[in-house]
Amino acid sequence: QSVLTQPPSVSGAPGQRVTISCTGSYSNIGAGYDVNWYQQLPGTAPKLLIYNNINRPSGVPGRFSGSKSGTSASLAVSGLQAEDEADYYCQSYDRSLSSWVFGGGTKLTVL
Amino acid sequence: EAQLAESGGGLVKPGGSLRLSCAATRFTLDSYRMHWVRQTPEKGLEWVSSITAGGNYIDYADSVKGRFTISRDNAKNSLFLQMNSLRVEDTAVYYCATGGFGSNGVDFFDRWGQGTMVTVSS
Numbered sequence: 001q002s003v004l005t006q007p008p009s010v011s012g013a014p015g016q017r018v019t020i021s022c023t024g025s026y027s028n029i030g031a032g033y034d035v036n037w038y039q040q041l042p043g044t045a046p047k048l049l050i051y052n053n054i055n056r057p058s059g060v061p062g063r064f065s066g067s068k069s070g071t072s073a074s075l076a077v078s079g080l081q082a083e084d085e086a087d088y089y090c091q092s093y094d095r096s097l098s099s100w101v102f103g104g105g106t107k108l109t110v111l
Numbered sequence: 112e113a114q115l116a117e118s119g120g121g122l123v124k125p126g127g128s129l130r131l132s133c134a135a136t137r138f139t140l141d142s143y144r145m146h147w148v149r150q151t152p153e154k155g156l157e158w159v160s161s162i163t164a165g166g167n168y169i170d171y172a173d174s175v176k177g178r179f180t181i182s183r184d185n186a187k188n189s190l191f192l193q194m195n196s197l198r199v200e201d202t203a204v205y206y207c208a209t210g211g212f213g214s215n216g217v218d219f220f221d222r223w224g225q226g227t228m229v230t231v232s233s
Contacts, residue, residue: 002155036219038156045206045223046156052214057221089156093217099172100146100158100218 003028004090004103011109017078020106022090023071028101030071033093037066037075040087040105049088050075077108085110113138113222115207120227127197127231133190133207133224140164141185144210144218147192149203150226157203160192161210161218175201197231204228 005023012018022035029035034053038046048057050066053073063084065076073092077084090103119131133145147159160181161170169181180193190207204226210218 032215033217034213034215034219036213038220045225046150046220047223048211048219048221051211051219051221091156091219097173098170100161100220102156102158104155 002104003094003101004092006090006103006106009107011111012080013111014080016080017076020075020088022073022103024092025071027096028092028094029073031095035068035073036091038089080110082110084108115222115224117205117207117224117227120229122230123197124233125197125199125231128195129229131192131205131227135188140188145183145190146208146210146220148206148208151203199231202229202231
């Protein structure tokens with residue numbers, strides 16, 4: 001059971017917009033800690049996708065965006081492309097656990 | 112391209128030890144807090160340990176505290192993880208990652224290595 005909760009899977013057709021939720025608690029996201037998102041393509045290491053809730057590293061397309069509100073955060077992917085098919089993980093920090101924590105991951109399927 | 116590369120993984124019996132290394136190429140580690148993160152299909156991603164740039168502040172996940180030791184050698188541009196008293200549940204892909212500067216002082220995981228597989232089995 002992960003500290004941050006994500007849906008196991010989401011899907012969408014090419015060109016559509018999908019969102020992936022990340023639900024935490026008042027000891028992590030709700031405590032004001034940033035949420036970060038990672039993309040993991042099959043057989044590769046995770047890659048930073050969104051940091052400090054809303055920022056994209058250089059090279060990440062503008063189709064990816066992040067938001068945070070209260071004890072939750074979301075990753076939106078617009079204009080879906082086949083290459084977006086991957087696992088996506090949210091991550092924050094938990095003050096009760098004194099630990100960096102992850103969501104269980106969401107598999108994005110492009111139909 | 113700046114990269115991290117882990118090594119040292121392998122098959123070890125329960126109770127055994129392994130030492131993982133993480134080497135940086137085309138950039139220097141000495142400005143970064145460094146982390147080890149592991150991944151299993153069952154439990155997903157799990158933060159394991161971190162060490163500040165100067166090596167003077169270290170954290171461990173409760174699941175490895177007292178068994179794992181993180182260290183670094185900035186002169187050799189390398190990070191290490193000494194893993195003792197290994198358990199079956201330590202079986203995972205282990206990644207090293209540089210800490211990015213979060214807006215509230217807590218790192219995100221910026222650059223990742225390709226990972227090294229550790230299998231603990233009799």
